[in-house]
Amino acid sequence: MARVRPLSGFPEWTPAERIVEASVLDSLREVFQLHGFAEIETRAVETVDRLAGKSEAAKEIYTLGRLNAEEGSEAKLGLHFDLTLPFARYVEEFQNELAFPFRRFQIQKVWRGERPQEGRYREFYQADIDVVARQTLPAHADVEVAVVMARALAALPVPGVTMRVNNRRLVEGFYRGVGIGDIAGALRSVDKLDKIGPDGVRTELIEQDIPESAAAAILDLAQISAPDAGFVAAVEDLWASSTTVHDPAEAEQELRAGLAELVALVEGVNAAVPGTAVADLRIARGLDYYTGSVYETFLTGHEDLGSICSGGRYDSLVAGGGFPGVGMSIGVSRLVSRMLGAGLVRASRPVPTAVLVAVTDEASRATSVRIADALRGRRIAAEVAPSAAKFGKQIQYADKRGIPFVWFPDAGSGDAESESTGGEVKDIRSGDQTPADPTSWEPPAADLHPRIVPAD
């Protein structure tokens, strides 16, 4: 028989790890719903031509087909690689049934055929929220989406996060004002600032035929950051000293609009979750459909992991125009894998069971089942021991699974028809054992369900 080997990039968790992941998913869902976002789920597949669309993301798409499908007999399908594109299709398709602005969240697996690494998977969960309008979407939606995500992340058992935000209008206005034609290309280089440093970026920019003075100006811009409106004066000063085009009025208008939006964003997020947002004018985001606010979020002390929650503002969700929106996406699998891998948290036990009901002998298994049912009827998770092994073995069974309590049924009268459901319950951690009645006994609240606890 072939050896079982993990498939790279397709993570699978143990039951205890899954409890951590599920609790993260539950927590996110709760915060999203609390802010009035409606849940949708889209199918896992889209047609390949729609998925492949524009970018070079096409290479990452997993295609799907029947083994014996006839040539050309069916539409080519692919697994979605994010939740935004399926959402766009969904909005287009259901536009007459949705009320706008439409606020939705979506938590699903996505698939990308990339080379996996730590925190980079081929199959992973994303948790998206978006607000989409029909014609125009006010800028306060940009703030709201970021606030919801900041709160969602703050509710998780992780160190704090820093949300680095920027604004494309600001950057594009500035870039045009210093005479840069290929804004996307320049942004791409500026985005590498952390990795290759200012000199590296300068070299790349000059290779793109950007004048040295302009390269210097946008590098200076990229190095501005502030946790409040303090960046505005710095940008204005830089603008005044580096504008080179003849008529910068239009560019300046964009710059100022972007500045205002960015100030509102930083201040809005920090008012809701203090210390979270930082205006960082180097944040570029590779995706070219963003047109306003852009966001990247880093886990404090785990910046090497990359962004765990990113997104931005886009002019038009669908090809024909209209439907402006703003959205962010949490890389849940990336986040959870680090939480587990770095020992930030663990589950208090890998099974839901709070009580193992021991079986005295197979003849009286029914008594044990009755006790377990009495507990279950009161929402206390219970299971019956798999065999009437020696009590020591049955305790060991519970111990290995982290089940905190073992219930020993009464020896009883020996009458198989006896209604007796009493016995003694033992806390196997302390060894304390006391008589108890399954119609009234309760475990401590902390033992009722598996909990997420700090790892040792």
Add this chain to the structure above:
RNA sequence: GUGGCUAUAGCUCAGGUGGUAGAGCACCUCGUUGUGGUCGAGGGGGUCGCGGGUUCAAGUCCCGUUAGCCACCCCA
């Protein structure tokens, strides 16, 4: 897609210059005959990723292949 490293028991890993495979942990049994964890004794478990080559002899050397890890690219 590009480059580097790795592959031996369920897990983590030892196995100079070729000589027929080991440890720790985990698992099972017993000591302890229906109340666990400690301790002690014993036990099961590996065609050394796969295919080929060199050799009297390959876990070890060579070639190929597959898979995994890391970095780049890109991104959650």
